[in-house]
Amino acid sequence: MKTLFTPYTLADMELKNRVVMAPMTRTRTLNDVADEVVALYYSQRATAGLLISEGLPVSEEGRGYLYTPGLYNDEHVKGWRLVTDAVHAKGGRIFAQLWHVGRMSHTSLQMGNIAPVSSGTIPATNTTVFAWTESGEPGPVAPSVPRMLDTHEVKRITDDFVKSAQLAMDAGFDGVEIMAANGFIFDQFLSSELNSRTDEYGGSVENRQRFLLETIDAVSSQIGSNKVAVRLSPFGRIYDLAPYEGEEETWSKIGEALSLRRLAYVHLYFQPTYATAPSVAEKFRADFRKSFGGTIIAAGGFDRDVAEERLNNNEIDLVAFGVPFIANPDLVERMKHGWPLAESDRATYYGVSGSPEKGYTDYPVYQEQ
């Protein structure tokens, strides 16, 4: 019987258990640089076998939310070094999630207040990003209409990922996770609905997946493929991502392409919206498990029982928990001993107003009565 609490070897790295802390944006940095409070937050949770950082913008252009600490300059590296040292001191491991939001941004966040970029010009509706409102206050605003990237700019973004991955190594991260989930830039290229390009990055499935695969390969050449991972949310619908023609073929070809690469892991985020297409998602999951020989992390609504059932059915190797880690820094110990889990306060998931510690580093560990 497999449990969550046995060690696991991930690409030559020993993890002390199979519990992963899922990437979670917490917008706690006023100047976009990680600091001691951020380091404390991650180190409090370092009993997980692996931590994945919140999404880190790889460039100013890749930012869609205020107060998200980036990874594209020396100050960022110094900030993240505080975090990786604190995590390693507790015997933990941490990957950096590298992020470019594409169209999920606003002119007020872009240099020169120009339009954010995408595979086409369709804006995301029915959703918001966190930027500067018309009155100059921080707040939720509708994403701006994006401009279509020139071909050479697509290659430049791949380069931004490569540079950021190298900075992640300089900052002491154990690896990087390329954020290709949740409707951000790579999903915008994969979607035949959003991608209206006529160059080598649009049209056929091969063309629409080119940007993601070129980025994975370029980052792998820079830091080694065993330090590179990717997060996907196949058939995901958040941030106004609509079903598109050829979607099933797109995901099955991505699955095939990833099977040819020796990555640290592939991280699948199965969103609640999958309920709309459960059989398709199930089929993808089963096919991918068969073809991809490497480590699979799954996330989305897990508790200990469901996690261990999936481990024992050999569907996945590691399990990522998001929300449960917010109010339970000692989630691993609580699950192991069957102790009750604390509820987190949604009002403090994001934000820098008031004290950054509130709802962030002030959740206590469990005290037995």
Ligand SMILES: Cc1cc2nc3c(=O)[nH]c(=O)nc-3n(C[C@H](O)[C@H](O)[C@H](O)COP(=O)(O)O)c2cc1C
């Ligand atoms: C506050 C918050 C912030 C999140 N930020 C990110 C992020 O930066 N990158 C990402 O890939 N997923 C992000 N997610 C999704 C989580 O990684 C995770 O997949 C999701 O919460 C489902 O897992 P859970 O049911 O265990 O919470 C976020 C989720 C929450 C609740």
